[in-house]
Amino acid sequence: MNNQFKFLLYFSCALFLISSCKKEAAETPESAPAITGVEASYYVAVNNELLLKPTIENRVDSLVWTVNGQRAANALQYNFKVKDAGTYNVVITAYNRGNIIQKVIQITVARYLSQQTNTNTILTLEASAKFAGKNDVKWEIVSAPSELYRISANGAPTALFTAVTKGSYQVKVSSGELIDTLLVNVQQPEKSQSPFTAKVFDYLPAPGQFVNELPKYEKGDTYETILAKVSKTIVGEETSFITLGGWGGYVVLGFDHTITNVAGRRDFRIEGNAFGANSNPRPNPPFGGSCEPGIIMVAYDKNKNGKPDEDEWYEIKGSGSTSPENEPWYTAAITAKVDLRTLRNYEMTYQRPANETPGTPDGVASIKNYIQWTNNQGEQGYKIKNTFHSQSYYPAWVKDDKLTFKGIRLSQNGMDESGQGSYFVLYAFNYGYADNFPNNDDRAGIDIDWAVDKNGNKVNLPGIDFVKVYTGVDQENGWLGENSTEVGRGQDLHMSGINIATIQP
Template identity: 30%
Template sequence: MKTNKPNLKVQGIARLFILACFIAQALSCSKDKTTPEQAGPTLEFTAENGEYKVKMGKEIALEAKVTDATDPIYSWKLNGKIISTGLTCNFTGDKLGEYFVTFRVDAKNGSVEKQVKVTVLSKLPPEITMTSSIIAYSGLNTKMVANVLYAEEASYTWRLNGVVISNENSCNLNLTSLGAQQLTLKVVNADGEDLKVFSVVVLPAPSAELFFDDGRFRLSGDQSTKRLSIPLGKTLVLAPVISNISGTPTFEWTVDGAVQSSTTEFLNFKPTALGNYLITVTAKGTSAVAKVTVACVPAEGTYFRAAVTGSKAIVTNVFEFIPAPGQFTNFQEGSTMEQARVSVQNAVNTGTTAYVAGLGAFGGYFISGFDHSVTDVAGKADISISGNAFETWSEPGIVWVMQDENGNGLPDDTWYELKGSETGKAETKQRYAITYYKPSTGNTDVLWSDNMGKTGSVDYNTYHTQKFYFPMFITGNSLTLTGTCLKTTFLVGGIDVNPGFPWGYVDNFGDGSKLNFWIEDAIKADGTPANLKYIDFVKVHTGQLGKGVAIGEVSTEAGAAIDLNLK
């Protein structure tokens, strides 16, 4: 954790007392960002929705999952009495009713306990726990496996457009006609039945693709050549977004047609003269190719804008707001991109440093700028961005920064990520791209696919009933958002819990970094330091792809950036 010393304007003994208290606090809690204090144990239950059900006379295993516990001791209690001392408790439903069982972990690094509900019923019909919208690809096999609770001795019936296609707990789809088709699953046991209707959206089979990310959204079919910049004398690390290419491909790079020595996904490019350069990358063995124009602009500092009397600490301009789909995204048919931008600009204009934008699911973002350049002051935080995280609920957002390298006052140069505690870890996905598909009808889930071959949905719920969760001002059939995706950290245990990461993210409880960020943490595409002397623009995007049972999708809620040098 890094802290900034306050300006103490107290005289005499009071001044000395407060200063002494501050020093003591700094000595007790200030430590390097990379060595946060060890966290206590975390706990979740294996039950769907954090609740167990069992038929009278039957036995059910209550299972707890515990992580980060040092020398733990476990106990399960019912009515104050210990009934098990392991991670699993076998509970027999002797009498009808509701029971509340408490599981506790006592470890050297802390204790935690949670209560789980067990309901004993005379009848226990099956419950299908699957999302109602599915993506399938034309000409490719899609295997559907039933996810059903209380399915002992159950029978299964799958129907596609009314025709039975399987009586097993799974079915295989191989569809060729594009568009939506109806799939149903009926599950029957001795106590009853459950029926689920699925909308299967058939899309063209994905193909190998490369593209360069300029920090903005992409529409379906976008083949435009993006544009980046680099000041003379500095090195730009280029890396494409890799989509639907397995393994570790070999790449060929060219600069204005001249083949370069690099055969990896990274190219170090250091131009020796001002001007535009066309850079191309190809994944060998595929048809995937991407192009980017890199403008070599005057040396760093040429367009530096010093703060003057009247400069504001808070950002002044909002350039773009593109929320991802989500329950708090409410831009319906007829809305415009400008209306979305203005909604955040109006919040910023009030001078608030609190919440200004809910960004929706992964990748949703907004871009803002200062009326001056924010200088990197070594060893101290440079900007602050608030969120609304608390101990059991974080919705971490990734922070990116940009210099106005070409001096035109617009965020159209090169973005650099501010590293956090998860940078470089195997679970963290750099250059992760997700495509959300625009629904054709309202009150339905928003489907997505990603550049790693996975699919899923942002689920429509009963708490937020606007017609569309998708930002309907998007003119194409889909919206692709790119950025850094952090691992999912949801814990299920009666209520949704999403713990924070140690440091480096907006709307993240963390270890006490106090919502502060350091320009010195800016990194290039390969993770090496960017060594920026100042920045002009800030971008924040939702950094997790996850959803809770009851609370919905992770959606970063961010405040306006503040220059701490002027605060």
């Protein structure tokens, strides 16, 4: 075989192999494209732009967009914008060798009903007239600059909205096939807001060993001057503590804004002076020490007059609201034979003491029959004056000789763990109270979603403006004295950037 023939033979074989490879390559499909990075549905307003920019995995030769069956674009991204309200089906079709892949997106286009408000302010939203008379109206946030917002509704064409973060919030309103979109523009108010207590509206402690000391009573003080002292003590960032005295004593405070009820988070806390015991002789005890739980009531400024006057109060339903049976110290309390009754409609009346000194030279020996009390359970007795505090335990600025308080009386939580009257431990309830855990403990945080109405029904509050705290336990703890809730500043956790997950009771 000569060289020329060999060359022609080799050349023919090479052409055949190349042709075969091309044919095989043409017949073998590539890996199919995968379309991700876009949602199945969107909500947008008339004439607003929505940039759709999908992520395409694997090679693609062409990306075609159709809107309601009409070809709209051939590009890697598409800027959707229409002038008419309605529902639009957008189909993305990706092509490569041997593959055609589609993804369908539904875009609801509505006409905006725009409103404007400030951060941490309750705004009433109203749906358009076409929703009039509907009782199945659904409200939902479909676009927001953060998760720190709340929309509260009960099926009506109106809803309450508040947000912590400025920006634009898109709200979808729907009832059956009826759909609208509202745009709420949230701005920062001109006057800066504080996360801490801004005002004290009322204060009346029940008799207790720190009354007339926290704050300090001075001769001539009136209700107004004492209220000013309370305000100076617990308003603002740098604060101390006031006492609420024995069971029922209370304080009412407010903020310069609405504390937003953010879903899934604890929203605020009321500081106290609770702390844990250092040397509890009980082995492996639950948290306890000086825990003097204050019951918390909340309200929002429904009439928008800045005062807690005609606004409804709601109870923050704590873990001991109806019974202490689920508290970790319950079994020990049975053994200790403390009063474990929870009394929901309790009343207690204190009498001004007839005698302040026991007739001893130092004037600080205890007085067992000091302040007489009666309750609506047919019981009566006396509060003790101990050896550590010689001032009057009855609020000296109060002119009335009797003080009556009403509310919920929690189970007693204090136990003599020494068995000799020398070491008392006041145990914490699981959640829901002031002065119950140390302030830096997450369990001191309060979720507004724990609020219930006077009938015990859960309520859906957009936020709160006012807080009332009153001493929840009526108990004498030997030389330690009575349970008395102490209160410091209140704090909006969201404005402070503190994220504490809630629990579901």
